Every structure is written in structure tokens, then in C-alpha cells.
Amino acid sequence: MFLNFAVVAVGIATLVWSADLFIQGAASLARRFGMSPLLIGMTIVSLGTSAPEILVSATAAASGAGELAVGNAFGSNIANIGLVLGLTLIISPILVGRTTAFTDLPLLLMVVVLCGWLLKDGILSAVDASILLATLVFYLIRISRHLRRPSINDNPSEIQELTLSRAIVAFILGLAILIGSSRLLVWASVNIAEALGVSELVIGLTIVALGTSLPELAAAMVSALKGHADIAIGAVVGSNMFNLLIVLALPGFFSPLLLSIPDLQRDLGAVFITTAALAAFTWLGWRKDQDHAPLGRVAGCLFLSAYVFYCLWLYYDIQKV
Numbered sequence: 001m002f003l004n005f006a007v008v009a010v011g012i013a014t015l016v017w018s019a020d021l022f023i024q025g026a027a028s029l030a031r032r033f034g035m036s037p038l039l040i041g042m043t044i045v046s047l048g049t050s051a052p053e054i055l056v057s058a059t060a061a062a063s064g065a066g067e068l069a070v071g072n073a074f075g076s077n078i079a080n081i082g083l084v085l086g087l088t089l090i091i092s093p094i095l096v097g098r099t100t101a102f103t104d105l106p107l108l109l110m111v112v113v114l115c116g117w118l119l120k121d122g123i124l125s126a127v128d129a130s131i132l133l134a135t136l137v138f139y140l141i142r143i144s145r146h147l148r149r150p151s152i153n154d155n156p157s158e159i160q161e162l163t164l165s166r167a168i169v170a171f172i173l174g175l176a177i178l179i180g181s182s183r184l185l186v187w188a189s190v191n192i193a194e195a196l197g198v199s200e201l202v203i204g205l206t207i208v209a210l211g212t213s214l215p216e217l218a219a220a221m222v223s224a225l226k227g228h229a230d231i232a233i234g235a236v237v238g239s240n241m242f243n244l245l246i247v248l249a250l251p252g253f254f255s256p257l258l259l260s261i262p263d264l265q266r267d268l269g270a271v272f273i274t275t276a277a278l279a280a281f282t283w284l285g286w287r288k289d290q291d292h293a294p295l296g297r298v299a300g301c302l303f304l305s306a307y308v309f310y311c312l313w314l315y316y317d318i319q320k321v
Helices: 002-032 037-049 051-062 066-091 098-118 126-146 164-196 200-212 214-225 230-247 250-254 261-284 297-320
Strands: 094-096 293-295
Touching: 002 051, 002 164, 002 200, 051 066, 051 164, 051 200, 051 230, 051 250, 066 164, 066 200, 066 214, 066 230, 066 250, 066 261, 066 297, 094 230, 098 126, 098 230, 098 261, 126 230, 126 250, 164 200, 200 214, 200 261, 200 297, 214 230, 261 293, 261 297
Parallel strands: none
Antiparallel strands: 094 293
């Protein structure tokens, strides 16, 4: 058991490190091919911070541990708003721009509702997965159109300049280590679930979800301490969108996955509540004269409290089994 927990710790650490290396290489290569910093930030960097979830999901699905992948998708979304955004707001307030408030958040809410509608029968099928992936295409089109009218939450990401050879090495090495550490993490997580007698879903919702959310947490905390906390809101919304449209979809392409309806109601319900709470705070606090909505420590404390409450709810459900 100790070995499995040690492998999980090493797997998460290398996952986070290799994701950062992969992002550096990909962003540097994209810049060399003429992409703007804003476009890189909204696509490669946002997708890159979701790389751990995506790789873990693909590895888990290919290994027959589809429930772990679903738990990773839902758990990461809950952690991104409850833990990542909650802690960031406690450190520093955030100003939410018009596009995030009235385009991205409504879209994210609609995607959560779409997931609920697709999974209401308790089955994640290839058709469901295809619909989610098709929705991703529409989201990427929205991003490309939004580039013409950036808002206050679209600060260009700082891109480290690398030589061409270093960028290629960083990209290939980062991707290779991402794949390897994902395999280790899934292997150890499945072993822990079997040893403790809990489902792979629970392990995905807790250990794996928290571990794969570390890149978002690290980026948000650093941004907040540097006085750029507004970057966190874009990263959280973008990451959550990718989690639902890619991470959740992947297991469905391998084989139909049966899911527990009560577990779905609890976990997807928590995703909806945290997303709706973020949207409600933004809309209710909207300042028309200043064209933004401030989010502060009150919202941060409530988001963090919601995350703690969810973890306790999960623990209570485990104890009942």
C-alpha cells in the first residue's frame, strides 16, 4: 500500500512538472510559427493545464478504468472552482470581464446541463462522447472569434523564449513524461481503490482530481501573488470546459461505460452548483458603469467552504458503503 501511495505522489509531481515543460515547448513553437501571445494563452496554455487530466483520462480509459477518468473530470471541475478559485480570491480579488461573464460562464453552464442530459440514462456511450467533442469544436470557434475583442481577463501569458532545438526537446520530453507519469498514476490509483475497497470513481474524484488540478492551483496562486489574479478566472473556466468536453468524453470512445445514477446526481450536481454559484456571484455583482464584476474574499470563502462540504459528503457516502 505504501508503495502505491509513493507512486501516486511521484506520479503527480512528475505530471505537474512535465505539463509545465510541455506547455513551454508547445507555446514557444507556436510563437515561432507566428501565433499571438493571446491566442497561445487561450488555446495551448489553457489546454496544456488540462493536459494531466486528459492524459490520465485516456490512460485510465485504455486500461479499463473508465470510472476513474469520469471521477477525474468531475472532481477537477469541483476543485478548480471550490479550491483553486476559492484560495485565489482569498488572496486577491478578481475583476471578471464582460466576455467571461456573459459568454463563457453561460456556455460552461450549458455544457454542464448537456452532460447531465447525455448521462441521465447512466451510460457514457460513443455517441455521447462524439456530441461532447463536437461541442468542443464550437467552443474553439467561439475562442477564435473572441480574439478580435479581448477583455480584461485575456492578459497575454508570459511565454518563455526557447531556441528551436530546446523547444522541440521540451515538447517531446514533456509529452513523453506526461504519458509515462499518467500510466503510473492510474496503475497506483487502481491498486489503492482495490486495497481500500472503494470505487475507482471515488479515487478519481479525490486523489487523482486534486493531483491533476495542481497546475491550475499553482498558476492561480502565483498569478494572485503577483497581482494578476484575473488570469485565474479564464484559466479555471477554460480548464473546466476542456475537462467536460475532452476528459469526460474520452472513456466513451473505448467502450460504453455504466455509471451509478446516485453518484452522477451527487458529482455532476456538485459541478452544476459550483458553476452556477460562480455565475450568480458574477451576474449579481455586475457593475454596468465599470463593465466588470468584482469577486472578492466572501465569494472565495463560500467556494472553499463548498469544496470542503463536498469532500465531507463524499466521505459520508463512502462510510455508508
